[in-house]
Amino acid sequence: MTDKKTLLLVDGSSYLYRAFHAMPDLRAVPGDATSPATGAIRGMINMTQALKREVRADYAACIFDAPGKTFRDDWYGEYKANRSPMPDDLRSQVAPIYEVVRLLGWPVMVVPGVEADDVIGTLARTAADQGVEVIVSSGDKDMSQLVDEHITIIDTMNGKKRDVAGVTAEFGVPPKLMIDYQTLVGDSVDNVPGVEKVGPKTAAKWLLEYGSLDGLIARASEVKGQAGENLRKALDWLPQGKRLVTIRTDCDLAKHVAGLPALDALVPGAQQVEELKTFYEKYGFKSLVKTLETHAVPPELIEESNKGQKSANPNPGLFDEPAMAAAEKVSNLAYYTVMTWELFDTWLAKVEAAELVAIDTETTSLDESRAEIVGISFSVKPGEAAYVPVGHNYPDAPEQLPRDEVLAKLKPWLENGAKKKLGQHVKYDRHVFANHGIEVQGYAHDTMLQSYVLEVHKPHGLASLAERHLGRSGIDYEDLCGKGAHQISFSQVSIDKAAEYSCEDSDQTLDVHLALWPQLQADEKLNFVYQLEMQSSEALYRVERNGVLIDAAQLSAQSHELGTRIMALEQEAYGIAGQPFNLGSPKQIGDIFFNKLGLPVIKKTPSGAPSTDEEVLEKLAEDYPLPAKILEHRGLSKLKGTYTDKLGQLANPRSGRVHTHYAQAVAVTGRLSSNDPNLQNIPIRTPEGRRVREAFVAPAGSVIASADYSQIELRIMAHLSDDASLLRAFTDGIDVHRATAAEVFGSTPDQVSSEQRRYAKVINFGLIYGMSSFGLARNLGIETKAAAAYIDKYFQRYPGVKVYMDETKALAKEKGYVETVFGRRLYLPEINSPNGPRRGGAERAAINAPMQGTAADLIKLSMVEVQRVLDAEQRATKMIMQVHDELVFEVPEAEADWVRTEIPRIMAGVAALKVPLLAEIGFGPNWDKAH
Template identity: 85%
Template structure:
């Protein structure tokens, strides 16, 4: 037992910036971008509530920077001169944040002319001198200089703890040397000069070698190399830098903290519930209002509601999962989890009790712990479940470290769980459910009944934010947790999960299931309120199922064909090297920019196209392409690079990536990545195989079907142009597609003032570039560069285009204005694509955002259409029990493995199904090809 007291100091300025950047763009009036911003306020409430729950303290304070200059500005007028001004949407939330933090029971401090760090430093040292334990909650590494045996920094956003050992491990120097360390590296954010080109590693090395900054300065003449010269040139600036980075611990806080040095003026107060309710109502925080009201619900009513929830399914409404939540449910969902109850299942009696809970639950969150991130080979180490906020259970199954306790046998556990897992009526929830589906499938279990995925909920609601569970929990719940690295370590020292202590593994996995359920209860009501977003979410859920099937099917690879291609590429690469040597007149490293520069500009006298930031002539890709127009050596180097990448990335590796169990390549499709809704493919990336060169196209010859089957490839024809016609409603474009004419020839006839039959191939090529270029918001300069013509001529073509297609111009103007007003654009089906810099970016970035506003609805709608097609086709294949398998989705294309008996059906039905997934103002057209391999089919 100890009577030692604790002081908790919160770096409020660090918190509010984190809250602002982490939270979605919430408004007091949802959906109205002109109403007051509230995201930072809500984030601050979440973070402060979670901190209070996690850290017990006798005294506390939340410290904010005061407006205006500080004493450091007097010392150094350029201090923080590089910092961007505070965003207006954050500035407007500062006063309400101060108010609500006080209402939550925290003493709030802002001291004029003094930075928050200095107030924290002063209070920390005052408390430490009295033997009080001090915990500072902040993500600011600069505060590490305060750490000693009584003062610890915690960063709840990433679970980091900076005590003496933590600071030393993170920065390479102990806290006592942190001021010296910060002085040497400087601070670009605060515009504090350090030693030029000296980073953390060099600073730590010097300080450990010489013992202190003062000793280093005294022996500066001994420091060798360019770094030593930079040090000597910076010696005059170091005293000021040290003064600027040193946190003051002697500020006069009298008048701001009552009774100092006593800490009784910083009591931890109770939340002022009566005042919080109108505050929450004012800013539209309905769930927080309900949370306050829930505190007034009698315990017997909560118990009664729990009994109702546990009633048999026969006594419940069949559609209850998707009903509007009851008032009590909403109150429970809004209330923060406390008194966490996590079970570790080591006995069959515990297992049976939890299985009964799963059978009775309306919705269960599941999380698997596995042996690998590769979903096709991952095996289960343990499984966790949560059916009620704050409660979860972990079943350890294959932990195998020394002295690991006996665990329930995995085969029997999975056999007893299998009926529940494969029951579609038992609704389940997960974070990235596609991965867990594969993991269970590796054990012979085809999970049914996945109703929700929190990763996809976040992706639909807040596409520009991170969608990992830890980010979601921090952002929406104010909850932080254990990281995987905390358990398993990093890099070469990382241990497999099976070697993690079961008690720690249980807490980690239970926390994941519990947080997943908690996040779902926050995000799902938001999706229910928005019909169009609800549609997109269901599309993503259905797509997840279809993609699981595609990934599971995989695609057969012809390894001998790839080996032959690799041999041919290797021969050509060697020949290109020799040809390059002959042109240069000497051997050189074709991958070395320095050697290429010497050959180009010193020996051969090629013109300098542009320079690097250091002033040297550039040899980047753009420069090589420009020089290749007139000189043979750059062309050889470009060809060499392209073939080397093709060989290294595809022909050498694809065969090695085949799963030894299936003999097929199983790519991973990531849904929650591209803001437009497009999928990304990796391990291997099947979407970036270059097809503009003969060698690149040949790679597709190695994607084959087994004996008795063929490959079929179906894709949409000119899909984004058709979407442009639909969205813009331009009569000429609509007529061209409705009449089935060649739209590029029709555009050429309009732009060049001729009849379609008189359009030359060159004019049609120009029209094609114009059609697709304008979709991407291409300027006259970009068009001129693309076509190799004068900018004035390109501007003339664009003017003529808009004169002939006025609806397109109107659309472009209107969608940019819509984006400025709303902060986002939408696809035809309602997917939202947020453009954060449409109003707040600088010139070039704002222009880029305007181009995105024009193009994103088309790219996004194309992504929605191919997902609708993927889902529809897979459903029909299942309904008709077809043997045809969908094996790839690449851009606007679906690829199939088709038994010869179903070729005629596929040729007819797949294009019909794809064309019929949506009714636009112009007909959708899908075309299909069939062949022995992907290249011949496409």
């Protein structure tokens, strides 16, 4: 224990931007986009209170940038010239943030004409000179130049600590050289140029070799190559650059804070409870008001009442081992490690009696199909959790309860659907328990899916959720197990550390649920989408468990054929080029294309070199054979490396089946993504790509069936736009592309040519993706004016579509999001961006996202309902894949007639739109033939 005092300095400007971008779009009146924005305010409360728990300081201050110019603007007119203005929704929250931070007891500093960095630098140096330990909380790497043996930077968002060793390890130079380092690298955020094309590695190398920036400048003539030339060009600028990046430590702050430089002026105050209550009521923070009224101490508002508990460390959770962090961060935690049957029986009774239990598994692998249980944790109320270790096997590991016996005792509760359970990514845990012969029932909630529905554009990992909604940080998995080649299995983690980690996960999962579930309950549409996601999770678990049979011998034969063709393409390319070259090297390709063969330059890279990217190759391939050969070579190489070589290896050796993983909480539109392997991106536009699907086969006595929706997004457009002509086309069962062609080209449907129908198809699908006249022209190979005329004529014939598009963009600008037919929210952060291309992209997404999202909702509704019917009728048919708008089945031949009739009927009946849904189905011995 030490008597040294501590000063905690908070980079408030960094905090408020982080709070704004991390939190959902909260409003003082929930759901009312016209009421004051409050997300950044709530985030600021969470973050500052979490920091107060983690760092117990004698002195503190929260420092913000003042509006207006600073002395650096006088030095350099282009300083920060490329920064976007503060978003209006954040600007409106700045004054309330200042107010609430003060009410929470923090001294607040905003110094006119001086940046927050310079205020922090001056306070840090003042305190360090007085023998005070300084901790600066900031995500700004520029602060690293302040670090010495008395000043440490912490980044609470990612748990990073920048002391002398940390800075040296991160940047390759010690803190005393950081100003020189920053001068060479430059600062793009503040628009301060460095030396052209000199990055972190070169800067660190030079400084270590020459000792300092001054030493480098003195010997600049010795530096070779292009980097040396660029250095010499920058010599006149470097002194000014250094002046701009240097944080000042000598600002006169006494006139702004009475009592400085004596630090007693920065003693934190007590929270002002009555004023806080008024503030919380004003901004709609009902849970915080309740906390103040009941004098409870939730994670957001923990006082320093736990001083002296558990550890003598004055700053727990930051400088102790990671495993101690969870127990130190929140007062009154009760985390138990279950090592005896007596304590196990006590906790089993608690679990069985609880209305809802958060459960988490610790395993040997992140691969859910192979993972085995190392331990299980439970939480039945906030702040209380227990960990049951059953598989830790490091040297001298204490004796644990036998895994099989523990699972046998838990199995009746786990398989009881009436006992409600909660988890974070429950589909993974379901697989893990299934690996041990337990089919868990009763999963009522999944915090990952709650976040996905409420705030699709935010991260959904538990650490992010706890930080965002509770102001709690926790132990990182990599802190326990390491990473990369040195990562150990969780079974090798000491039980005491594992218990803290797993208990914290269950405890935080329960806490996050208590924060998110009321928001879902309050919104009927969002609650519907959430229940759909929960039901989809169950159906997907079954699909993943079933897997799909792979013909490994056929894939091997395909790989051999592809390899032969790839080698032949290389030789053909060498012949055209007149020399061997690396077909994967942009530099060598560029040299042959533009220097040797004189091909036209289509576009250039940011560095000014002629580009050879995919778009350029496709354009050149229209007229020249070599680019065509390279494109074919790349496509076949990717197909071979990604699919024909690997699919067979990914199959379970016992069953011969591939078990993909479907990620629900990834795509912002609600679509699923598939990985390990990715079954959704198998290329089907080439014969070779389609052949890969031939290797997805049915076992003897069964067939593959593929069912998908017909023209689903166009049908959704008809429903959303309420356009009379589109509605009539689908209601009457008319070929919609032929009907569109007739409207656009002014003819009758039976007079439409195949070329006109192709044009109409491109227009139909292009417009729902927000395609411009330029994009349509490029797709059709016509002039832009002609394409614009087609679009105009389209909107004349389908005026409802134009009205829908305009109204949707306007609504998106007002609310910041659009919705699917079923109420899924699709957020558009760039919809009001001052950047034209970004705003345009968001406007196109606003038009398309409701259609893609509704299509995603429909296929999930189908998946859930089909699985329900299969179970109810005890059918042997298995759902084995979900790919975009398609469901794939393994069907016993005896059930083929039933599937042919019933599956399309079920899919068409899951929702009632203004136009009929149509599902079509095909059968075959393999996936390709089923189409």
